[in-house]
Amino acid sequence: MNKSLKAIVPLAVLGAQVLLPAAASASPSNSGATTTYRAHMTPVPLNGQKSASGTLTLKLHGNQATIHEQVSGVAKTFMNAPFPHVQHIHGGAMGTCPTASADANHDGVINTPEAQPNYGPIQTTLSVKGDTSPAAGTNVKIAPSGSSFTYDRTITLDAATLKSIRSGIAVIVVHGLDPATAPKAATTEKSPLVPSLPLAATAPAICGSLKAAQVSHMPKGGAATGSGSTQSTHDAGLLAAGGGLLAAAGGAWYLRRRRTAA
Numbered sequence: 001m002n003k004s005l006k007a008i009v010p011l012a013v014l015g016a017q018v019l020l021p022a023a024a025s026a027s028p029s030n031s032g033a034t035t036t037y038r039a040h041m042t043p044v045p046l047n048g049q050k051s052a053s054g055t056l057t058l059k060l061h062g063n064q065a066t067i068h069e070q071v072s073g074v075a076k077t078f079m080n081a082p083f084p085h086v087q088h089i090h091g092g093a094m095g096t097c098p099t100a101s102a103d104a105n106h107d108g109v110i111n112t113p114e115a116q117p118n119y120g121p122i123q124t125t126l127s128v129k130g131d132t133s134p135a136a137g138t139n140v141k142i143a144p145s146g147s148s149f150t151y152d153r154t155i156t157l158d159a160a161t162l163k164s165i166r167s168g169i170a171v172i173v174v175h176g177l178d179p180a181t182a183p184k185a186a187t188t189e190k191s192p193l194v195p196s197l198p199l200a201a202t203a204p205a206i207c208g209s210l211k212a213a214q215v216s217h218m219p220k221g222g223a224a225t226g227s228g229s230t231q232s233t234h235d236a237g238l239l240a241a242g243g244g245l246l247a248a249a250g251g252a253w254y255l256r257r258r259r260t261a262a
Helices: 003-025 112-119 159-167 229-261
Strands: 035-043 053-061 064-072 087-090 122-125 149-156 171-175 204-209
Touching: 035 171, 053 159, 053 171, 053 204, 087 159, 112 171, 112 204, 122 159
Parallel strands: none
Antiparallel strands: 035 053, 035 204, 053 064, 064 149, 087 122, 087 171, 171 204
């Protein structure tokens, strides 16, 4: 190998080596990762809330959950006041919403105990303030209310709720049926959870399984908008490879010039 080529080859290797440490250091620790989960809530069968729906996004960072929810078409009023809709993260069961077959006593309404084999007991109460434990599950004073509402809150989740979410068996349930559209039994029977209230007050209205969100498209703005450990490592790797290729290309150009000059 002539002296010019011997000098060029180390330059090509150096071009890659200088940038490789940047690729290794660009990957942050997974301990700080945030995972997004989403639920699309639809009417519980038989319960007469056919126009009701909701969506919920939960961003989980450690044990901190930042929640954004929009609900519409649920019961509007109860005893001349906005209808309180207790809502929860249920878990520890099948992770599904009930079907019509869940109506075990055949009264035409699916109540919460009948639905629990599907979605499990209350694990976290999605209250507007204060307590978020199962103990607050039927506290109508801290429940969102009205026929439509937006819910935004950051809360701390316990181990049981975290396990259900990460295992894919957490379910979001919004309770409270509109007496005008609910089956007759919803207004004539008592709630199995709060006997002083009618069944309509606590029966599940809409329900949706909470699942990890899937990325379905590239982010807008091209590569400049990318972020996260995968993006950073990938870009740094491309730079490293590009640096090596540039160095090699420069060396080849220099060698050709020397040969031409000779």
